[in-house]
Amino acid sequence: MKWYADRPARFTRQLIADLLAAAWVATWIWVATTAHDWVLELRAPGDGLxxxxxxxxxxxxxAAAKAKGVPFVGEDLAGALGNGTKAGETLTSAGNAQISVVQDSAFWLAAAIVVIPVLFLLITWLPLRLQYARKAADTARLRDKPDLLALRALTSLSSRQLSKFDGDPAVAWRTGDTDVIDELARRQLASVGVKA
Structure with missing residues (x-):
């Protein structure tokens, strides 16, 4: 595949488009990372719990360990204080659950912020780049076959471009006029930014 044109003007446009695509992706990654960090700040109450x-x-x-040493009521007192231990564990579990929800939300929000714009880019920009790369590579392989390039030019160049030839370029191609064939081939190569 031929990713970039040989001609400077088209090469520059393609390079700028590719750099803009890379900047688009980098911007959305930065936005996603920033949003992820902001959402993670919501885990502070969970950390507190x-x-x-x-x-x-x-x-x-x-307290339960010390209460066991109290004569007569130590075991009952330690058991009652053990319920306070369970309450602390319940708070810890609730805090961990909140932290988990916040972390999951931060991850999925960041993923959505990156995936949606990048998917848009891949649907719009990438097919155009791939189409150009295939077309330019196929056309460049025909450099040493001016007749085929001229035929392709006859079918793909605009009517305005074809009308600039002296006489009928199709007749000149059929009769083997090498000057017209070479000019048609050159114009076909130029139409995809490939040097002759």
């Missing part, structure tokens, strides 16, 4: 739950669990665990 995890820390608070851990602190409550540790306090009640220590």
């Amino acid at each position: 995890v820390n608070a739950g851990g602190d409550i669990r540790d306090v009640f665990t220590n």
